[in-house]
Amino acid sequence: MGLDPPASVGAVSDAVLVTHELVTNALRHGGGLASFSVAVEPGMVRVWVSDHSTALPVARLRTEPGEGGYGWSMVCALTHTCGVTVSSRGKTIAVGMPLR
Template sequence: MTLDPAELSAHTARDVLRTVCTEARIVSETIETALLLVSELVTNAVVHGGGRPALDIDVRPDLMHVSVSDNAPGTPHVAHEPVTSEHGRGLFLVETLASRWGVQPSDGNNKTVWFELDRVPRTPPGLRPV
């Protein structure tokens, strides 16, 4: 899905991801983490990436893979900003909360930043996790 190059793109991405996660019956804790992380990646793509960011969501039985592509060259880096900082903590959150993440450069002028979250199986009603 290609998003508009505007700050509301993060809102749109969260709405789309929430719908996909709900339909895939992903547990709420995983959904909340995914929503935070996609918001950070899309915001970075809009602010630093130029052009229209592209969102890709792949839900598998054991994991969720989310990627955001933009038109900026280079590899973003994790900044270790103070907790009180309003900016610069997006990739730190991705690094901290994602099961895995990375950056895939493409033709020299584009890149894709992705994260994966391991899926926690839902406990059927009436059963308790062991």
């Protein structure tokens, strides 16, 4: 069963990039991946990534060349909705991205 109309290539690329960033950050900075969910709705894809850390994501201002530090800013820029819920067991980041 396909999407009607189909998702744009750019939208799918953005969704893959955001998902990769969230999962990678959960593994690197969040004490490991606790859960992952995705739902495709008409015109929208939603992703939930949970980790074991209660620390909120931080947008860093890079002052020196080097790797890293841009992930959270990129996630916020590429998503239509972006939220963080913190509990005693960690946090869940929920994002929504248009598919067109």
